Amino acid sequence: MSSRHDRPDGETDILLVLIGVLYMTIRAVLSLIGLGAALYAAAIPASLGFALEPAPAAYSLDSILDLALARNPAVSSAEGTIDQQRGHQTAAGAYPNPTVTGYMGYGEVRDTGRANIRESLDREKLTEYNVTIGQPLEWPAMRKARQGVADAGLATANAGMSETRLHLTTQVKVAFYDLLLAQRDAALAQQNLDTVESVTRIVKARVKSGEAPQFESIKAEVEVLKAKQQLARADNAVRINRAVVDTMTGGALGPTYVIQGDFMGLSKEVHLDGLIVRMGTQHPSIQRLLKSVEQSDWKIEFERQSRVPSVTVNGSYWREIGREAVQGGLSIPMPLWYRREGEIAASLGAKRHHEAELLRTRNELARAIFQHYQDARTTAELIDVFDKGLLKQAQEALRLAQFSFQQGASSLLDVFDAQRVQRQIQMDYAHARYELSVSLAHLERAVGGTL
Template sequence: MQKFIILLSLFFSLTPIVWAQDSAKVWAQDSARKFSIEEIQRLGLEANGLVLAARSQVNIASAGVVAASAYPNPEVLVMAGPVGKRFPESITGPMADQRTVTVVQPIENPFMRSARIGAAEAGVEAGRASLDQVRADLSAQLRVRAYELLLRQEQAALEQSIFDLLKEVRRRIKLNVERGEAARFELIRADTELRSAENRKEAARLNAERARVALLQFTAGALPTDFEVKGSLKDPVALPSLEILRREVPAANPEIVRLQAEQERAKLRIDQERASVLPSVNVLYTNFQDTQFTANTAGLSVRVPIFYRRRGEIDSAIFDSARVRETLDFRRYEVGQLFESAWQALQIAQRRVDMFEGGLIKEAENAVEVAQAAYRFGERSLLELLDTQRVLRGILGDSLQAYFDLQAAAAEIDRLRAHYPKELIPE
């Protein structure tokens, strides 16, 4: 019985520092390559198909500017055919052919042209903002998934350490029961605790694998399957002050920037439709030749909008501009609220982290030591001692979750202000 108590003393005196060391031993792989958070973000931004598709949209919009800036091509009309005689050949001469060549050059309305080019350029800005939004969203997801993998690995390592120790305790209890030094009820209780620890260990391991697969999915397979994340849940979170962020988020948020560009494009579309009401002019030149004559004529062709003045197209552009403006106002308010919510989540997570670092874990460890001493003197049962240890395990798990929540809240704020490693992204 004395050996059993000594074994329990060794088991319950273990601290989170020892578990952290075991965590490094369980998850360290010499053959695996370690990637920092920024490296994972870079690989994901380079390989993810959504980013590549958004970049193609920018190229399409840039091509639209070229098309909008082009001048209209001239039209050439050629007509030729034989000339039939109505009078005797002595009067008209011999039969011959005649041909007519007409060149029509449209003269574009400069007001409509400038509005069309401006709308196309605004489309490019909207495309770039959409690309930034895809990048910011993916970068934040990659960051959260990377820290989730670290969280699941820490939890799995913690559960593995508990399982290994309970397995050894169960083996010792079995020996004591066989020698008659302990009651068989202690072995039943140890078996129950061991099975529970084994279930938690397997669940934690599967959760870690699930987090690894999710990160591989977001990087489109750019990471090797045996990769490791070079980082920690305790990585420092560096953010500007609340006042600076409140000014920065509405100005830098990609969705707001995109809606602003779309609003400008909608306004220019109104100008384009109104300018199209003005008369359009075509310059014409005609060359006529037959056997006896050659004629060169020039003139103008003017289309006068008398019966229909594009009222439907103008109204459609006005209503579309109002739709974009209302969407912009709502999204600007909504993004502000999302930022305030993310900031409050950050503060809550920070307070929880400070609480755990401020002595809560140490108090739980001290409670385990007191329960251990009481058990030695027979003042507490083994079940009470295990309950105390279970409380410590729960506090350690909550502390890991608090660190993860802090990183997730910081990633959400960076997403709203489009803060990601832009310098690592090839254009």
């Protein structure tokens, strides 16, 4: 009986040992798993910090315009011109300074006409001097004309600042749309490359299985190379246009940034007649030239009033041997031989020049408004054609060609043809929107403000 009871006890001990070994093994495995998880968790932040770079800053059109208007050298140059004209205005309002003239010396009487020269010698020696003060008095009409010239010059400079800001705004907008178009082209090129590579993978699988000849794979690789070249050219255009925009902001954007925004659209409320009226009343170039004509009028008046001589009031004190005197007088230049005919003629010629420039500018701005308005309307009609179905039709044709190719119902050439047509339509659509935005930007410059 004892031998039977001993056997189960031995088997139980063995079972307990196996359970213990299994338990220790499980604990060791769990410890290793926990250690590996801890090391992986500790390694994740370092790997992410090394691999991930900070996202480039994104700028909208308004923010880029603000930077350009604040840091572009053209604006600083216009501000310098305003400061210069303010200095001229201060000088025009100043009064002429007086002139003080003085002489001093030693005097002695050589022949007194007296019998006893020795007795009167001390009285006939003296330090002589005289002081003269002269104050010019301007002709009031000439002074008023000079101040009018300076005031009109400051108004011209302020209008020039508005003109500079208008031109810079147009340049920044065009550069922004150039970069936006380059980014769209790069995105389309990347999309085209992804599509071509997906088709190429299908072709290689068919060639490997013997369903398609080797030549199909070669054609697919050629298309991949073409797509990569197009993407490289598009990326290069993005880098070049990014540098152009950065230059206009005085280097405020840096080499790595992106822009966000969309192209402009033509509002139905914009009419040609209203744009021409706005141009004549608000355009900075028109205002600048009007102030230039006004400045020329004041310049002519100044030269004419300058023919009237300015009077200088003089007062003097004299102290000499045997004489002491206080005197006063006037100094008046006499315009007998020359009466500023040359300066008056030059001022008249400058006025004619500014008037002709004003008329030419009005005609050119009116022509620019008509041209850019018609270009915008024509391009807007073309965009409507794309929006009303051409884009969807090209996308649907590409989808059907890819589906037929996957089912074996169409050839590789049909897919690539549909891909090229779809990409070309998308590029034409992007270029049409770009041309509309550029035309509207030039139209705003011709009008003299936003639409």
